[in-house]
Amino acid sequence: MPEVLLASVSLEHVLVVGAMLFAIGLYLALGKRNAIAVLMGVELMLNAVNVTLLGFSRFVVSPRPLDGQVFAVFVIVIAAAEAAVALALAVAVYKHRETVNIDEIDLLRW
Amino acid sequence: MIDDTGIAVAFWVIAVTTVVCALMVTAVRNLIHAVLFLTLTFVGVSGIYIVLSADFVAVAQVLIYAGAVAVLLTFAIMLTPGADRLNSETAFQGPAAVLAGLVLAVIVFVTYDTDWQIDEGRVSFAATATALGRAFLGPYVVPFEVASVLLVTAMVGAILLTRDEEEEEGTGA
Numbered sequence A: 001m002p003e004v005l006l007a008s009v010s011l012e013h014v015l016v017v018g019a020m021l022f023a024i025g026l027y028l029a030l031g032k033r034n035a036i037a038v039l040m041g042v043e044l045m046l047n048a049v050n051v052t053l054l055g056f057s058r059f060v061v062s063p064r065p066l067d068g069q070v071f072a073v074f075v076i077v078i079a080a081a082e083a084a085v086a087l088a089l090a091v092a093v094y095k096h097r098e099t100v101n102i103d104e105i106d107l108l109r110w
Numbered sequence B: 001m002i003d004d005t006g007i008a009v010a011f012w013v014i015a016v017t018t019v020v021c022a023l024m025v026t027a028v029r030n031l032i033h034a035v036l037f038l039t040l041t042f043v044g045v046s047g048i049y050i051v052l053s054a055d056f057v058a059v060a061q062v063l064i065y066a067g068a069v070a071v072l073l074t075f076a077i078m079l080t081p082g083a084d085r086l087n088s089e090t091a092f093q094g095p096a097a098v099l100a101g102l103v104l105a106v107i108v109f110v111t112y113d114t115d116w117q118i119d120e121g122r123v124s125f126a127a128t129a130t131a132l133g134r135a136f137l138g139p140y141v142v143p144f145e146v147a148s149v150l151l152v153t154a155m156v157g158a159i160l161l162t163r164d165e166e167e168e169e170g171t172g173a
Helices: A002-006 A011-031 A035-059 A067-097 B005-027 B031-051 B055-078 B093-113 B129-137 B141-162 B165-171
Strands: none
Touching (some): A011 B093, A035 A067, A035 B031, A067 B129, B005 B031, B031 B055, B129 B141
16 A cells, blocks of 8 residues: 555654665766765765664664754764864865866875 | 644655755765755754754754855865866775665664654744753753863864964064
8 A cells, every 4th residue: 555655754764765765875976977976975874874873763662762863963063073173174285186087096005 | 743834745745855965965076065965964964953953953954054064175176276177986986885784774673673762742842042052051051161262273283284384484483
């Protein structure tokens, strides 16, 4: 009965949405040429993980259900720090190499 | 399971919008447009948080992601003017798409194969900001302080990385 399935929100639905966002973020992070686009993919993956955490926090049996939200806030903090440092790195690399193309940033290649 | 029809409709509308916007990030040709679609995705994700009655996290999401991170990404693109603005793919595009599809398939399979311990009696959380504040200054006070030190370190590191050394010498600072 697909009507009944869509007229409610269950843990599985939230997890599938999170998995879709994670897969799109993974594709961005692995497949894009611009370092800033790669960072956008990483941010999207962290968001997908937060969706999953909050889904578990809302639905799954737990003695302290709000701990999932505490963890989500920590993920947001780490993501903000990561974004600041990574974008600073991209700008610093651009100053030296005039490019943020990850195919051309190959100084450490073996 | 949330059975309220209004909340379910809201969830599905928000979920479809979010995923479509995320797909547009991969599809559009201009990086600035990609950032705009990513911002829409962040706002949609905060809508999903509200459906899951995580009000504080939803507000933090809008402030930090749709506000700060989006501005940071826009500035990073504008500070690299000579770089390629086309949102183009590398040679790994095919394998990346295959891997992403495989990850999605595996997670969806595991999601529906697992017998989750669902708390059927749980109603939506009341306002969570008070409880989160108590958790941060109670059982999670050490991670909370470490996170604040990490944030300061990251900000100082970002400034240090992007500082122009010749300019600094010129001012004698």
